Amino acid sequence: MRRRRFLSRVGVAGAVGTAGCGFRGGRSGDGASDAAERRFRVGDDGFAVAVDGGGFEPLSVRGVNLGMAKPGRFPGEAAITRAEYDRWLGLMGELNVNVVRVYTVHPPAFYRALAAYNRSHVDPIYLLHGNWIGEETLREAGDATTLSAPFDRSMRQVVDAVHGATTIAPEPGYASGTYDADVSDAVLGYVAGIEWPPAVVRETDRVNEATGYDGEYLAAPDGSPFEAWLAARLDAAVAYEASEYDARRPAAFTNWVTTDPLEHPYEPFQNEDAASVDPDAVTATGAYDAGTFAAYHVYPYYPPLLNETPEYVNYVDHRGEPNSYAGYLNGLVGATDHPLLVAEFGVPASRGIAQRDVHGRDQGRLTETEQGEILAAMYADVREAGTAGGIAFSWHDEWFKRTWNLAPFSDPNRRPFWSNVQTPEQGFGLLAFDPADAVPLNGAPEAWTDATAATPADPPTRLGDGADAARELTAVRVASDAAYLNVRLEFAGLDGEPDWDATNYLLAIGTTGSGARPLPYGAAATAPADFVVRLGGPDASRVTVHPRYDAFAYEYGAEAGLDLDRYRNPDPGDYTPLRLVINRGYTVPVTGERVPFESVETGRLRYGNGNPESPAYDSLADVHVAPSSDAIELRLPWGLLNVADPSRRRRLGDLWIDGLDTYEPIESIDVAAASYIPAAADGTARPLDAPTNLTHAVPGTDDDALRSLEFVPPTWDRPAYTERLKESADAVAEVFDRYAQGE
Numbered sequence: 061m062r063r064r065r066f067l068s069r070v071g072v073a074g075a076v077g078t079a080g081c082g083f084r085g086g087r088s089g090d091g092a093s094d095a096a097e098r099r100f101r102v103g104d105d106g107f108a109v110a111v112d113g114g115g116f117e118p119l120s121v122r123g124v125n126l127g128m129a130k131p132g133r134f135p136g137e138a139a140i141t142r143a144e145y146d147r148w149l150g151l152m153g154e155l156n157v158n159v160v161r162v163y164t165v166h167p168p169a170f171y172r173a174l175a176a177y178n179r180s181h182v183d184p185i186y187l188l189h190g191n192w193i194g195e196e197t198l199r200e201a202g203d204a205t206t207l208s209a210p211f212d213r214s215m216r217q218v219v220d221a222v223h224g225a226t227t228i229a230p231e232p233g234y235a236s237g238t239y240d241a242d243v244s245d246a247v248l249g250y251v252a253g254i255e256w257p258p259a260v261v262r263e264t265d266r267v268n269e270a271t272g273y274d275g276e277y278l279a280a281p282d283g284s285p286f287e288a289w290l291a292a293r294l295d296a297a298v299a300y301e302a303s304e305y306d307a308r309r310p311a312a313f314t315n316w317v318t319t320d321p322l323e324h325p326y327e328p329f330q331n332e333d334a335a336s337v338d339p340d341a342v343t344a345t346g347a348y349d350a351g352t353f354a355a356y357h358v359y360p361y362y363p364p365l366l367n368e369t370p371e372y373v374n375y376v377d378h379r380g381e382p383n384s385y386a387g388y389l390n391g392l393v394g395a396t397d398h399p400l401l402v403a404e405f406g407v408p409a410s411r412g413i414a415q416r417d418v419h420g421r422d423q424g425r426l427t428e429t430e431q432g433e434i435l436a437a438m439y440a441d442v443r444e445a446g447t448a449g450g451i452a453f454s455w456h457d458e459w460f461k462r463t464w465n466l467a468p469f470s471d472p473n474r475r476p477f478w479s480n481v482q483t484p485e486q487g488f489g490l491l492a493f494d495p496a497d498a499v500p501l502n503g504a505p506e507a508w509t510d511a512t513a514a515t516p517a518d519p520p521t522r523l524g525d526g527a528d529a530a531r532e533l534t535a536v537r538v539a540s541d542a543a544y545l546n547v548r549l550e551f552a553g554l555d556g557e558p559d560w561d562a563t564n565y566l567l568a569i570g571t572t573g574s575g576a577r578p579l580p581y582g583a584a585a586t587a588p589a590d591f592v593v594r595l596g597g598p599d600a601s602r603v604t605v606h607p608r609y610d611a612f613a614y615e616y617g618a619e620a621g622l623d624l625d626r627y628r629n630p631d632p633g634d635y636t637p638l639r640l641v642i643n644r645g646y647t648v649p650v651t652g653e654r655v656p657f658e659s660v661e662t663g664r665l666r667y668g669n670g671n672p673e674s675p676a677y678d679s680l681a682d683v684h685v686a687p688s689s690d691a692i693e694l695r696l697p698w699g700l701l702n703v704a705d706p707s708r709r710r711r712l713g714d715l716w717i718d719g720l721d722t723y724e725p726i727e728s729i730d731v732a733a734a735s736y737i738p739a740a741a742d743g744t745a746r747p748l749d750a751p752t753n754l755t756h757a758v759p760g761t762d763d764d765a766l767r768s769l770e771f772v773p774p775t776w777d778r779p780a781y782t783e784r785l786k787e788s789a790d791a792v793a794e795v796f797d798r799y800a801q802g803e
Contacts, residue, residue, distance in 0.1 A: 403451050572609065
């Protein structure tokens with residue numbers, strides 16, 4: 061698989077496609093000749109390219125979106141290196157990508173790397189370039205027309221950068237440097253702006269007169285004030301490139317479902333259908349044969365109209381299957397005169413989930429394999445709908461990202477420094493960033509050499525029922541990395557899979573220093589436990605939390621209908637499931653149907669092999685049973701344990717006193733492990749004729765109190781990580797190749 065080939069060469073000196081820098085002028089420093097002369101335009105069905113004076117040939121987009129962040133860095137730091145760009149572009153080529161889209165000006169290294177790649181490959185990677193205008197900047201302005209000058213300036217900067225003819229002075233939040241690589245012969249077009257906030261569209265239309273716009277290259281004669289403003293911005297950019305570089309190429313603006321021109325009577329949230337921006341309102345003049353197009357970001361799970369509109373939900377796709385995503389695309393293409401590019405599509409491979417799709421294309425809780433299957437199916441939907449192609453979001457995972465249902469529980473200033481696998485927004489990439497020191501979760505004992513360990517101080521209780529060896533703990537080992545707290549339990553003997561009817565295990569985990577608390581499941585013992593893990597087999601394993609430390613209950617409990625007194629003042633031994641909200645409830649307009657508040661139990665643990673190099677790899681695995689090494693391993697995401705910033709060892713404080721904005725230091729993490737005999741399917745412990753009904757404990761017990769191993773997680777300034785193509789990359793490569801062969 062490509063994933064394994066990539067792992068074998070990550071550390072090799074040099075990179076793919078580094079044959080020179082592509083400087084402006086007759087030849088680059090290594091003597092390579094200039095790139096082919098290309099012209100670009102939009103025809104009736106999509107993009108077309110003419111090479112060296114030849115005729116125009118159609119080009120269907122098989123793309124990826126490339127952001128500017130990496131682990132340990134916010135995107136505004138522009139910290140991606142030349143070697144990384146070289147390597148990534150090489151991998152994109154292997155995956156049959158023919159277009160890379162960027163949202164803003166990248167560092168000069170990107171353009172040099174793209175020029176070098178295209179000189180050394182017969183099939184180039186084309187560039188769709190955007191300019192960034194922050195959502196908060198737009199919201200603060202209200203009227204978008206007040207931002208015309210900085211918007212135009214940013215587009216001129218884009219044009220100069222792709223022609224390798226500018227030097228950008230340092231400015232916080234933006235790339236800078238000398239742009240001397242001319243990649244203009246690979247620039248397929250421009251896609252300006254962001255997903256427009258409806259409030260800004262409405263305010264712009266409210267305060268400005270609807271006079272339309274009549275420009276040299278682009279016009280919006282009957283456009284709304286916002287549409288006319290966009291036409292003027294694109295016209296200014298096209299005019300600048302024409303006057304400065306005698307070049308013209310297609311230009312469009314970003315759009316999304318929320319501001320599409322369609323009517324959506326089934327949309328329950330007014331703001332998601334309150335404004336319209338119609339690409340058809342902006343047209344090319346006779347002086348602009350490059351043309352314009354429509355560019356939409358379209359995901360399958362949001363807004364809710366995609367799940368509630370019968371026309372979409374019941375739509376039968378080219379496979380003969382119901383498919384709301386294909387249904388929406390069919391409606392959008394049918395209502396759009398311009399060729400339509402799906403400029404973003406995707407689903408994340410993440411442990412957490414944030415939205416459901418009526419047909420299973422959810423925002424999260426997908427394995428890398430499932431992510432690939434869905435991405436391939438979505439690209440097929442995009443192409444079968446008659447579009448100009450699609451651009452997958454995204455090339456790589458982005459640790460700095462937040463998701464609406466988890467954002468309150470982490471420090472926003474430290475998000476890039478650790479991997480929150482609970483956050484779906486982080487996991488859209490085809491390229492993963494794994495913590496460099498992560499244990500593989502495959503039973504290999506050598507991965508735990510440097511772990512903090514404890515052995516039992518007391519002998520086990522033996523019953524002579526054939527399960528004593530599986531109940532006898534010989535060690536517990538604890539380690540951590542930028543994504544997980546990792547725990548390994550070792551036993552006297554695991555004869556195959558444990559007999560879960562005869563033996564279960566408890567882990568007591570304390571981060572707050574709260575002192576001993578009675579344990580759940582009828583365990584006659586106490587421990588300093590904020591969280592308790594029960595291992596009862598693949599269908600009966602979960603993490604629970606002390607009710608007072610349940611962040612879900614604090615933030616969403618009232619909406620979920622919880623008895624909040626139980627959480628403020630819990631009974632002894634009371635622990636509650638860990639949950640994630642995925643829908644806060646709404647009423648569907650047309651039908652009046654009430655869709656209730658919904659959450660999922662995110663503390664349930666999944667069994668599997670977590671090693672990406674294993675044929676049995678499961679990217680969502682939490683627990684691995686390894687009979688060959690008499691061990692059970694588990695990894696617990698920091699986000700499950702209310703850790704707001706593991707890089708600084710900080711956690712959420714007392715929620716009911718301090719709220720969510722106060723972080724407390726973690727001095728150490730208390731970990732105690734025990735085995736017991738379950739008396740019922742719910743994990744209740746069987747009574748024993750002993751001080752406690754636990755059959756063995758590590759480090760040990762003092763009467764009925766579990767002693768704990770104290771683990772002090774390391775801190776870090778910059779996370780150490782490795783790159784890895786996800787399993788999903790293979791599916792994307794295959795579908796891109798299949799459609800390329802059919803063109």
